Amino acid sequence: MLGAPEYTVFTPTGGVLRSFVPHPRPQPEKRSLQKVPFVELFDGRLQGVVSSGSSATRVYVSLIEAGTGNYYCSTNNNRPCGGLGGGGCKHIGEMVKNAIAQYGQERVSRYLGLPEPQATAWGIIGQLGGGKNKVEAGEVFARFLDYLRYVELPASTQPRPEMAWFVTG
Numbered sequence: 089m090l091g092a093p094e095y096t097v098f099t100p101t102g103g104v105l106r107s108f109v110p111h112p113r114p115q116p117e118k119r120s121l122q123k124v125p126f127v128e129l130f131d132g133r134l135q136g137v138v139s140s141g142s143s144a145t146r147v148y149v150s151l152i153e154a155g156t157g158n159y160y161c162s163t164n165n166n167r168p169c170g171g172l173g174g175g176g177c178k179h180i181g182e183m184v185k186n187a188i189a190q191y192g193q194e195r196v197s198r199y200l201g202l203p204e205p206q207a208t209a210w211g212i213i214g215q216l217g218g219g220k221n222k223v224e225a226g227e228v229f230a231r232f233l234d235y236l237r238y239v240e241l242p243a244s245t246q247p248r249p250e251m252a253w254f255v256t257g
């Protein structure tokens with residue numbers, strides 16, 4: 089087929105496909121910075137900071153461990169989340185939803201160790217099937233505060249790779 093463009097497609101499992109059909113990367117949806125000001129894939133965990141629905145001064149630290157799917161949610165003062173039952177809580181759901189919006193479902197699913205990418209937050213959480221496992225919120229919250237420091241730095245024309253999570257607009 090002369091003149092037909094050929095596209096290289098990298099599959100999530102590391103394979104390479106040749107295709108005559110373009111496979112554009114899905115555009116990430118917009119994140120809600122108000123609900124989830126911080127989310128990252130770091131140190132074998134998906135973790136983030138989620139605003140409380142009821143109090144402006146309270147935030148929750150939610151996380152899911154890759155591989156085991158174990159999860160935890162507590163306030164930044166280490167009070168356990170009251171909504172945390174078997175299968176997670178609404179904060180964990182919001183965090184995963186925003187992680188999908190930022191990184192895409194494939195990257196989040198792959199990072200957490202799922203064999204097949206799941207399209208929705210609860211699909212990912214359900215597929216992982218982990219249990220509650222306490223992690224100190226301070227560990228994650230300190231990283232969030234570090235990132236916030238960048239926001240307060242004077243404006244610079246130099247790009248800051250550490251700020252890549254901060255999607256605006």
Ligand SMILES: [Zn+2]
Nearest residue numbers: 161169177179
């Ligand atoms: Zn929670």
